[in-house]
Amino acid sequence: MVKNITEKGSLSKPLIVYNRTESRAIDLAKTLSQQIIPVSTVKEAVEKSTIIFICLGDDAAVESTVDAVLKSTDVAGKLFVDCSTIHPDTTRRLAQLLESSGASFAACPVFGTPLMADAGKLLCVLAGRKECVDRVTPYCTGVMGHAVIDLSTKSENPGMASMLKVMGNTMISQMVSAISESLVVAEKSGLGVDALHSFLEVIFPGPYVDCSKRMISGDYHQRKEPLFAVDLARKDARHAMEMAKAVDARMKGVERVDEMLQAVKSHSGEKGDLTCIYGVAREAAGMKFENN
Known part of the structure; x- marks a missing residue:
């Protein structure tokens, strides 16, 4: 996903990457032709970004990461996009928490194997407020994925994507x-x-x-x-x-x-x-x- 965002996402600035295992972010940066900047803390990653993509293994990891962000920096005006596979209740809870802190939120879980991710062939499922989803869509079709299911046209409930x-x-x-x-x-x-x-x-x-x-x-x-x-x-x-x-x-x-x-x-x-x-x-x- 990082590879395709940097190569196809029409970025005006370098992509900032944070991984809880710092060496993975550093190693990833070495393999990509486009410029990305690995950082050592989630605080630094969020402070330098306007759109933040999150992709973690489970609910606890996502919740602890968002909690760490909210305790360490101001998120007002930033858009958080969660690509993790988590319970819809967790998604709704995160959206409310971030929005109450002045941020925006869109859910964007994806279907596909690692090989499909590398090839930009994921299926992206989008949900949340329409204006937030519209900001994420350009990073989906033709970039991270080959198709989109946009649920925001029927409901603003981000949990529907999860x-x-x-x-x-x-x-x-x-x-x-x-x-x-x-x-x-x-x-x-x-x-x-x-x-x-x-x-x-x-x-x-x-x-x-x-x-x-x-x-x-x-x-x-x-x-x-x-x-x-x-x-x-x-x-x-x-x-x-x-x-x-x-x-x-x-x-x-x-x-x-x-x-x-x-x-x-x-x-x-x-x-x-x-x-x-x-x-x-x-x-x-x-x-x-x-x-x-």
């Missing part, structure tokens, strides 16, 4: 579960995983096929770092189940996925990937977790 993001992520996790169990049955029955993969290539090209490749190739258990970490997947599942409960509904598919993710965490620890659900499905069928 709600869609959480629901979308749980649909992806259920897709992973469905592919996992189908591959296990295909292998054990003699049909073979290649036949099922060929079906996916024709009927469900895109993420279904990519997911299947990662399972069949063994990538799911060989990765040193997860693409979609188990703890983040479980966070999304909890948020989705809470959202459903709030409207007197239930997401049994998500409950089932969360059970499998608990097994992933037990087997692989915090480095477990969402696709390790395949290993859990294999074990449930009397096979080894690893497919090698």
Whole structure:
């Protein structure tokens, strides 16, 4: 996202980058042809910026970062854009907190893998006050992403973007579960995983096929770092189940996925990937977790 904002965002000034692990910001600056300025504190980053993009792993990280900002500097007149995947209640709470301090807020969670982010192919979901969303839109289509879902045309509630993001992520996790169990049955029955993969290539090209490749190739258990970490997947599942409960509904598919993710965490620890659900499905069928 930083790479595409600097290269395609028509910036008049260098991009200021802060990471809680300072070396990551410094290393990133070395890899980009466009000028960016790494800073060592979130206070410095906010003071020197007019639009602040936030992208962190969970609700606690976002809330603690915003709290640190509000305690350390004046935010009046600044626009905060949160690209994190957090509970809609958290998004609404952050918007109210920042706006009460004189800042503006827009929610902009994104869909897509790290490779899609690098290629500027993310799907950006925007929500909040229309005038704030309009300031963010130029950094979305053709810059960070290839498409936008703008929810501000129907409501100024920024939590709607977070709600869609959480629901979308749980649909992806259920897709992973469905592919996992189908591959296990295909292998054990003699049909073979290649036949099922060929079906996916024709009927469900895109993420279904990519997911299947990662399972069949063994990538799911060989990765040193997860693409979609188990703890983040479980966070999304909890948020989705809470959202459903709030409207007197239930997401049994998500409950089932969360059970499998608990097994992933037990087997692989915090480095477990969402696709390790395949290993859990294999074990449930009397096979080894690893497919090698």
